[in-house]
Amino acid sequence: MKILVVAEMQLGKLKPSNGAAVRFAQDLAAKTGGSFDIVLIGHGLADLAAGLNKYGAGALHVIDAPRFENYLPGSFCAAVVGLVQAEGYTAVIGGEATTSRDIFPRIAGALGAGMCKGVSAIVDAGGGVAYQRAVFSGMALRTERIHTPIHVLTVDPTAVGEPAEGPAGAVKAFAAPGGDDDSVKFVERRRAESGRPDLAVAERVVGAGRGIKSADYLETIGTLADKLGAAIGSTRAVVDAGWLPNEFQVGQTGKAIAPKLYLAIGISGAVQHSAGIRGAKTIVAINKDPEAPIFKIADVGIVADLFDVVPKLIEKI
Amino acid sequence: MKVLVTVKPVADPNTPPAAWIAAQQGKPTGEVNHVANYFDLIAVEQAIRLKDVGVDDICIVSITGDDKMAQVRSAIAMGANRAILIDPEGKALEWHQIAAALKHVVEQEQPAFVLMGKQATDDDASQVGSILAGMLGWPQATFVSEMEFNADRTRVKVGRETDEGVEVLDVKLPAVITCDLRLNEPRYATLPNLIKSKKAPLERFKFSELGIAADPQVTVEGFALPAGRSGECRMVKDADELVGVLKEMKLV
Ligand SMILES: Cc1cc2nc3c(=O)[nH]c(=O)nc-3n(C[C@H](O)[C@H](O)[C@H](O)COP(=O)(O)OP(=O)(O)OC[C@H]3O[C@@H](n4cnc5c(N)ncnc54)[C@H](O)[C@@H]3O)c2cc1C
Ligand SMILES: Nc1ncnc2c1ncn2[C@@H]1O[C@H](COP(=O)(O)O)[C@@H](O)[C@H]1O
Numbered sequence: 001m002k003i004l005v006v007a008e009m010q011l012g013k014l015k016p017s018n019g020a021a022v023r024f025a026q027d028l029a030a031k032t033g034g035s036f037d038i039v040l041i042g043h044g045l046a047d048l049a050a051g052l053n054k055y056g057a058g059a060l061h062v063i064d065a066p067r068f069e070n071y072l073p074g075s076f077c078a079a080v081v082g083l084v085q086a087e088g089y090t091a092v093i094g095g096e097a098t099t100s101r102d103i104f105p106r107i108a109g110a111l112g113a114g115m116c117k118g119v120s121a122i123v124d125a126g127g128g129v130a131y132q133r134a135v136f137s138g139m140a141l142r143t144e145r146i147h148t149p150i151h152v153l154t155v156d157p158t159a160v161g162e163p164a165e166g167p168a169g170a171v172k173a174f175a176a177p178g179g180d181d182d183s184v185k186f187v188e189r190r191r192a193e194s195g196r197p198d199l200a201v202a203e204r205v206v207g208a209g210r211g212i213k214s215a216d217y218l219e220t221i222g223t224l225a226d227k228l229g230a231a232i233g234s235t236r237a238v239v240d241a242g243w244l245p246n247e248f249q250v251g252q253t254g255k256a257i258a259p260k261l262y263l264a265i266g267i268s269g270a271v272q273h274s275a276g277i278r279g280a281k282t283i284v285a286i287n288k289d290p291e292a293p294i295f296k297i298a299d300v301g302i303v304a305d306l307f308d309v310v311p312k313l314i315e316k317i
Numbered sequence: 318m319k320v321l322v323t324v325k326p327v328a329d330p331n332t333p334p335a336a337w338i339a340a341q342q343g344k345p346t347g348e349v350n351h352v353a354n355y356f357d358l359i360a361v362e363q364a365i366r367l368k369d370v371g372v373d374d375i376c377i378v379s380i381t382g383d384d385k386m387a388q389v390r391s392a393i394a395m396g397a398n399r400a401i402l403i404d405p406e407g408k409a410l411e412w413h414q415i416a417a418a419l420k421h422v423v424e425q426e427q428p429a430f431v432l433m434g435k436q437a438t439d440d441d442a443s444q445v446g447s448i449l450a451g452m453l454g455w456p457q458a459t460f461v462s463e464m465e466f467n468a469d470r471t472r473v474k475v476g477r478e479t480d481e482g483v484e485v486l487d488v489k490l491p492a493v494i495t496c497d498l499r500l501n502e503p504r505y506a507t508l509p510n511l512i513k514s515k516k517a518p519l520e521r522f523k524f525s526e527l528g529i530a531a532d533p534q535v536t537v538e539g540f541a542l543p544a545g546r547s548g549e550c551r552m553v554k555d556a557d558e559l560v561g562v563l564k565e566m567k568l569v
Contacts, residue, residue: 010480073450077451097480098460101443105445105448106450110451117441132541135439135441136330136337140334140338140542140543141542142539143538143541146534147532183488183489184457184458186485187485189484190482191481191482236498246497247478247481247482252438260568271330272330278543284559285550295550298550299551300551302558304555309556316556317563
C-alpha cells in the first residue's frame with residue numbers, strides 16, 4: 001500500500017500519538033510491500049518538520065499557510081484529500097486523538113473510503129489485511145475489513161509501540177486546494193495549565209474518583225502526583241462535578257492511557273472508566289469497598305479509607 | 318427552526334460482552350436489552366432546550382428495525398414532535414451507509430441543523446457525524462458541550478471537548494453538531510408522554526428505497542474477547558505494605 005501518515009500537532013508541538021501512527025504505517029508497509037510518507041499541516045512548521053523526519057518515510061509533505069494556523073475540520077480535510085488524490089495514496093493513517101476523531105471520518109467520506117477507528121492490530125485476511133479494534137467500551141475486540149481501494153485508519157496509541165528510526169525523506173511543500181472560508185472560525189481555547197506530565201503519555205498517573213468527596217482534596221492528590229512525577233487523571237463523575245476539566249477524563253469517552261502505574265483512588269471501576277486504563281501495566285486501587293469492580297482489574301489493591309492512606313503514601317514515598 | 322436529531326438503539330452498556338458478541342453474530346440470545354444511545358439522548362435533550370431560541374420542529378431520525386421501536390419511542394417522548402424511521406431490512410449497515418441514509422433525510426427535510434450523539438456506545442466509532450457533514454458539504458462541530466446562537470440564528474458558537482481543553486468555534490448554519498456528555502443531563506420520558514408519543518407522526522422508509530449502494534465499505538470479520546489482565550489482585554493491608562510492594566515492583 002502507498003501510505004500517508006497525517007501527523008497531528010498539539011498546542012504548537014508534535015502530538016505523541018503520531019508515533020503510533022508512524023509505527024502502524026511501518027508495519028502495514030512491511031506487510032503489504034508498500035511505503036509510507038508523512039504530512040504535517042499548520043503554519044510556521046519548519047522546526048517541527050525536522051522532528052518528524054527520522055522514521056524512514058519516503059517523503060515529508062509540509063502544508064504550511066496562515067489559514068492552517070488553527071486546526072479546522074473543513075480546510076484540513078480538503079488539504080489531506082487534495083494530497084491523497086494528487087499522490088495516489090491507498091491508505092491514510094493517524095493516531096487516535098480528538099482531532100483525528102473529528103477529521104478522519106470526514107476524510108474517509110470525501111474519498112469514498114472505508115474507515116476503521118482506533119485500530120490496534122493488523123490481521124491477515126484471505127490474502128489481504130483486516131484490522132482489529134476495541135468496541136463496546138473495550139469489552140470486545142472486533143476484526144473489520146475495508147473493501148474500498150483506499151483504507152482510512154486511526155491507530156490506538158496504547159496498543160501500538162514506538163516507531164523504528166530511519167533516514168530522512170525528501171521534504172516537499174504541498175499547495176493545498178481551497179482558500180479562506182468563514183464557515184467555521186476559531187475563537188479561543190480554554191485550558192487549565194498544570195505543569196504536570198501530559199496525561200496521554202505519562203508513565204505514572206494518579207486517578208482521582210468521586211471517593212475524594214470534594215475538589216479541595218485535589219490539592220492532596222496533586223501533592224502525591226508530584227511526589228510520583230505523575231499526571232492526574234479522573235473519572236467522569238469528577239469531571240461532571242466540575243472538580244476537574246474534561247481533558248482529565250479517562251475512559252470510553254475520554255482518554256485511553258497506558259502508563260506503567262495507574263493509581264486509582266476512590267474510583268469504582270465502571271466499565272466506561274476501565275475502558276481507558278486497559279493498557280496500563282500496573283493498576284493499584286485504593287477503595288474502601290471490597291466489592292468495588294476496580295479490584296477485578298487491579299494488580300494491587302488495598303481496602304481502606306483513602307483519606308487515611310493517601311497522606312501516608314505522600315509521607316513514605 | 319427545524320432540527321433533526323439522530324437516535325440509535327444500542328445494547329445496554331451493562332450487557333456481558335460474550336452475550337453482546339453472540340447477538341452481534343446473529344445468535345439468539347435473551348440477555349441483550351437495548352437502550353437509546355446515551356449521547357443521542359443528550360442530543361434530544363439539547364433540541365428540547367433550544368425551544369427558547371426558536372426550535373419548534375424536532376424530528377427524530379433512526380435507522381433501525383421495528384423491534385427497537387420502544388427505544389426510539391422513549392426518545393420521542395422526551396419532547397420531540399415526530400420521527401422518521403428507516404428500516405435496514407435486516408442488514409447490518411456500516412457508517413457510510415448510515416450517513417448516506419441520513420443525508421437523504423436531510424435533503425428531504427432541510428433542517429436548520431442536525432444534532433447527533435458523538436459516538437454510539439456499542440461500535441464506539443464516532444464516525445457518522447463527520448461523514449454526514451462531509452457528504453453534505455456542511456460545517457461540523459463534534460464533541461460539543463456548549464452552544465450559543467447568534468441573534469439572527471445564522472451561526473452558533475460551540476465549545477468542543479478536545480484533548481487540549483475546550484476549543485471554542487463559531488460555526489455557520491446549517492451544520493452537523495455532535496453532542497458530548499457535559500452538554501446537558503437528558504430528562505426521563507414520563508409515562509403520559511410515552512403514551513402520547515404513540516400518536517406522534519411517523520414516516521417510514523426502507524433502506525433499499527433510498528438508492529444507496531448496498532455493498533458495505535467495511536464488514537465485520539469476527540470477534541474476540543480481550544486478554545484479561547494479569548489475574549489475581551494482590552491485596553495489601555496498609556499504606557506501609559503498599560509502599561513496600563510498589564518499591565519491590567520498582568514503580569516508585
Ligand atoms: C455514555 C457514558 C459514557 C461514560 N464514559 C465515561 C468515561 O469515559 N470515563 C469515566 O470515568 N466514566 C464514564 N462514564 C461514567 C461511569 O459509568 C461511572 O459513573 C464513573 O466512572 C464513576 O466514577 P467514580 O468511580 O469516580 O465514582 P463512583 O462510581 O461513585 O465511585 C466512587 C468510589 O469511591 C469509593 N470511595 C468513596 N469514599 C471512599 C473513601 N473515603 N476511601 C476509599 N474509597 C472511597 C467508593 O467505594 C466507590 O467505589 C460514562 C457513563 C456513560 C453513561
Ligand atoms: N442506525 C442509526 N440510526 C440513527 N442514528 C445513528 C445510527 N447509527 C449511528 N447514528 C448516529 O451517529 C452517531 C455516531 O455513531 P457512530 O459513528 O456509530 O459512533 C450516533 O450517536 C447516532 O446519533
